[in-house]
Amino acid sequence: MTAADRAPSAPPLPTEPIRMGFGRGLLEAGRRNDRVVALCADLVESTQMHHFRDAFPTRFFEVGVAEQNLVTVASGMAAAGTVPFTSSYAAFSPGRNWEQIKTTAALNDRPVKVVGSHAGLNVGPDGATHQMLEDIALMRVMPNMVVVAPADSVEAEKATIALAADPRPCYLRLARDATPVFTTPEDPFVLGKGRVLRAGSDVTLAGTGTMTWQLLAAAEALASHGIDAEVLHFATIKPFDADLLVSSAARTGFVVSAEEAQIAGGFGGLVAETLSEHRPTRLLRLGVEDRYGESGAPTEVVEHFGLTARRLAARIAEALGVTRADG
Amino acid sequence: MLENARSGHSAGPLGMADLLAVLFGHSLRHRPEQPGWEDRDVFLLSNGHTAPVLYAAMAHTGYFPTDELMTLRRLGSRLQGHPERTALPGLENTSGPLGSGLSQGAGWAQIVRDLDGRPDRVVYVMMGDGELNEGNIWEAAMYAAKYRLGNLIGIVDRNFIQIDGDTEDVMPLGDLAGKWRTFGWHVVDIDGNDIAAIVEAVDECRRVTDQPSVILARTVPGRGVPYMEHDHTWHGRVPTSEQADIAVAALTAEGETR
Structure with missing residues (x-):
């Protein structure tokens, strides 16, 4: 069974933080590959780097609270023929060390x-300083850089293994809070490829x-x-797999993008750029709109910003001219 | 080169010329005809704005024809304004934004020592003194000391100038030797324009294997060109045609007597 076969309304799925898949994948x-090494900033x-640290202590390096050093030491290690994974919170890496990543890794x-x-x-209570919302925009403008944001922990595990075997610098975006595990080991993962998880004809939810x-759960609400x-x-x-988006947009004539990030320059920005250039299509971008986050329970904050399935469905239905889709 | 390029940095490269001459001509284990040689020592230029002196050292030791030096900063040239690794074989890193080279050197030194079992491979990192304003340098200094990277040798071009003036006015470095020692480094303080002293300092640092070393090389910015020496306004500008002729004449005359 793959994610595409599984209905969101089926019995509740297990949940797990996406970052845990990274830990297993690393x-x-x-x-x-014994040339894979890992560095962490405290x-x-x-x-979730402790699994790797405990298994391969001589290939793990603790850098301390120093994110600029984290990626630049990694650059030197990569030059010496290793594949270094660096980890911190996204707010600090790439939040604090963007130029070092650009110069010493990407360029x-x-x-x-x-x-x-x-x-x-979904970092929730930590508040705006720790809720990294600008990283997609920051990283996708960097030539040579691969940017990956897995949907759940199972996909994060596959993405990590794929990135370790890829010769390019990359950014892997992970989340803290437990989220439903809806993909399965059988789901394919190919870097650079998007996937159709639910076929439909009225609207494209990306x-x-x-x-x-x-969005999958919202699609079910919309179906009713x-x-x-x-x-x-x-x-x-x-x-970006522009072909997949454009071909779907061509069939449905209406596209919605959703991300836990700033839509300006982020995934919504990418979707807007792609559509306006290849196939101008009505577009609704859902995400964070030019403001910072705030403290609250994770799901509470996501709900507050209108990004839970219920709120997404209502906003999409409204855009499509259908009322009361949030029931 | 710089007159021809019409932009770039003059004083730093001239002051560092003796250091790079010793490294590329004597200390470094390298094969210019085989840039990726796996047994080589590594030289990283952290203060990338001094690229002209690195290019000159590379050309004069056989990495590429010296004629190519005159393409510096031109469209399509392999000699980018700041060193770009992917443009020129033999360059080990891309640099320009200051403060990142020492970290790269630490990572490289650690892998060759710990994973490859080759502590004899030495990684040299050239830094400017103004560059030491960057926090990234001190993050690297702590890291290299923590892991006792004895095959890492930092070299600081201590010329006391940076763009906005004297280093001690812009952001005082104070007791620089004391700072590095406190961070856990072996420190050698020398006249960076004294060839014999440079050779001796590098040899001393290579003998220290249980901690990283740094050579504080006191140099004269604009070395050998009387109107440039010690004048911080020459940090980031280039000579006119007439000034360049005077500079070359002065350097040639000194070279013949040295």
């Missing part, structure tokens, strides 16, 4: 893997990261109001 990548357990063309955990609003699940939504998942934000 351990597996380390087993497959957040080993919360970024320098070294395969440094920047892993930003705790991205998005998601990345944690929002893909919310006679709206047949197609749901696309883009784990890889860069390079």
Whole structure:
């Protein structure tokens, strides 16, 4: 069974933080390749690097609270023929060390893997300083950089293994809070490829990261109001699978993008750029709109910003001219 | 080169010329005809704005024809205004934004020592003194000391100038030797325009294997060109045609007597 076969209304799915899949994937990548190394900026357990550290202590390096050093040491390690994974919170890496990533990893063309955990609003109580919302915009404008935002922990595990085998520098966006595990080991994962998780004809719902699940659930709510939504998942934000988006847009004539990030320059920005250039289509971008986050319980904050399935469905229905879709 | 390029940095590269001459001509284990040689020592330029002196050292030791030096900063040239690794074989890093080279050197030194079992491979990192204003440098200094990276040698071009003036006015570095020692480094303080002293300092640092070393090389910015020496306004500008002729004449005359 794959995610596409599984209905959101089926019995409740297990939940797990996306970052836990990264922890397992890194351990597996380390087993497959003894040149995979890991560096962390004083957040080993919360970024799930402890599995790798405990299995391969001589290939793990604790950098301390120093995110600029984190990625630049990694650049040197990559130059010496390793595949370094660096982890911190996304607010700090790439939040604080963007220029070092650009100059010493991307422009320098070294395969440094920047892993930003705790991205998005679902960091919840920590508040705006720790809710990284600008990272998609920051990282996708960087030449040479691959940008990946998995939808759940199972996909994060596969993405990590795939990135370890890829020669390019990359940014892997992870989340803190437990979210439904709806993909399965059988789901394919190919860097640079989007996927159709639900076929439909009335509207295209394009998601990345944690929002893909919310869109799937929203699609089910919309179905009960006679709206047949197609749901696309883009784990890889860069390079972007424009063909998949454009072909779906051509069939439905209406596109909705959703992300736990700033829509300006973010995934919504990417969708807008792609459509306006290749196939101008009506577009509703859902995400954070030019403001900072705030403290609250994770789901409460996501709800407050209108990004839970119930709120998404209502906003989409309204845009489509259908009322009372949030029942 | 700089007169021809019409932009760039003059004083730093001239002051560092003796250091790079010793490294590329004597200390570094390298094969210019085989840039990726796996047994090589590594030289990283952290203060990338001094690229002209690195390019000159590379050309004169055989990495590329010296004629190519005159393409500096031109469209399509392999000699980018600040060093870009992917443009020119033999460059080990891309640099320009200050403060990142020492970290890269630490990571490189650690892998060759700990994973490759090659502590004999030495990683050299050239830094400017103004560059030491960057926090990234001190993050790297702590890191290299923590892991006792004895095969890492930092070299600071201590010329006391940066763009806005004297280093001690812009952001005082104070007791620089004391700072590095406190951070856990072996420190050698030398006249950076004394060839014999440079050779000796590098040899001393190579013998220290249980902690990283740094050479504080006191240099004269604009070295060998009387109208440039010690004048911070020459940090980021280039000579006119007439000034360049005077500079070359002065350097040539000194070279013949040295």
